[in-house]
């Protein structure tokens with residue numbers, strides 16, 4: 554098979570890129586390791602920044618998101634019995650997050666490709682990228698003008714960079730997070746970060762009936778270390794009561810690490826999304842950065858500027874990474890030490906406004 558742009562991975566990055574390029578008349582082929590049903594049901598992130606949504610909308614990819622997503626303009630920190638609210642909408646002149654589960658967006662993006670008759674090749678893992686422009690799968694080989702690696706944190710594309718060239722900077726934190734989805738009787742009104750002597754706990758809105766919960770756990774813990782009763786008890790203690798919980802689902806332990814691979818481009822091969830950079834979920838930046846990468850690449854492929862892709866994305870990445878790290882450090886501090894900083898960040902003023910802008914992604918606002 555021959556194509557102009559070969560895309561590995563049908564996550565948010567790969568699917569946005571395929572949609573935008575396809576509609577602009579560029580021939581694309583997407584290969585995806587997993588079957589469609591699996592990709593469409595995988596619960597991951599859920600917070601989208603306004604500029605991300607504006608981009609999707611401008612490309613006709615946000616109809617359902619705009620109809621079914623909800624908007625959130627504040628988050629709360631719970632610390633030593635005090636609830637401190639950061640009203641980031643007020644602090645930024647109205648910028649808010651959209652809450653829409655990643656798997657719903659993925660489903661919408663696949664449906665849009667299907668309508669255009671350009672479904673990805675599902676259940677077709679790429680085994681290697683050869684000579685930077687050939688995607689080799691078991692029963693398929695695609696020769697491409699460009700190969701875009703959107704294959705997430707465990708893909709093959711970054712391994713196609715020559716080892717002499719490839720630089721990876723990783724950071725491992727001394728703890729991990731347990732992530733679960735839980736049935737709730739009322740939707741989470743906003744993101745809640747709880748700092749507690751027993752460790753951090755978080756609650757993130759997802760749908761009207763389900764919320765995402767995180768619990769700091771020991772580095773290397775597995776879901777087997779966290780049976781139902783332990784999850785419920787720790788959430789109750791760290792969230793100082795917390796909501797009434799129904800069934801628990803999708804228990805996973807997330808390794809708290811970050812990784813940036815460089816270069817992001819080499820000849821006709823480009824990396825985008827988690828394949829290029831893994832961030833911790835603390836700042837909810839992963840999905841937004843992935844779509845941003847796709848937007849930049851789509852623009853550059855259509856209008857020029859490919860040579861500057863890596864540099865542009867690294868600048869945006871540095872910013873997201875600085876924010877995620879700052880929040881990560883803050884959330885894991887002993888509550889007594891963190892209280893003063895939390896007060897500063899939630900009290901209207903320049904420091905709170907700057908933090909709020911980074912949080913809601915009201916920076917680097919670029920019209921694509």
Ligand code: APR
Pocket residue numbers: 561562563564565566567584585586587592597598655677678679680703704705706707708709825826827828838839840841843
């Ligand atoms: N061949 C084909 N597909 C692959 C391969 C491979 N060898 N390896 C991985 N994939 C697929 C995965 O199955 C997945 O569907 O690539 C896709 C990568 O998607 P994501 O991991 O969602 O990555 P990305 O599109 O960059 O989006 C980043 O995802 O990890 C979350 O929270 C993170 O929101 C962020 C977002």
